[in-house]
Amino acid sequence: QVQFVESGGGLVQPGGSLRLSCVASGFTFSDYSMSWYRQAPGKERETVAAIARAGGYTHFANSVKGRFTISRDDVKNTVYLQMSSLKPEDTAVYYCNAVRGLYYSGNPYFDSWGQGTQVTVSS
Numbered sequence: 001q002v003q004f005v006e007s008g009g010g011l012v013q014p015g016g017s018l019r020l021s022c023v024a025s026g027f028t029f030s031d032y033s034m035s036w037y038r039q040a041p042g043k044e045r046e047t048v049a050a051i052a053r054a055g056g057y058t059h060f061a062n063s064v065k066g067r068f069t070i071s072r073d074d075v076k077n078t079v080y081l082q083m084s085s086l087k088p089e090d091t092a093v094y095y096c097n098a099v100r101g102l103y104y105s106g107n108p109y110f111d112s113w114g115q116g117t118q119v120t121v122s123s
Contacts (some may be wrong), residue, residue, distance in 0.1 A: 004095070
């Protein structure tokens, strides 16, 4: 059974930083590219960042480029999202999933999703 458990969200002031973690299980983590997604109230889900298998390539949405980094630990079956210089528009629930197709495709591989982790950027 595929599972994703996201954590690390919270309330942070504009300009602050957070590090999100996503622990995956139920599949061979190292065989898959991984992505972070986010969904704000009333908006569609968007792809934030992606990392290829073995971590050699990364891809970021233009809105977060230069502020967010993505990494993975294939021993811990975990993908991370380091977020800095946070803005109010980064407020959303953040999710992870494996990627179908090319690592930057944004297409989630699995139908199941975790509960997500809420990030709120506000003064």
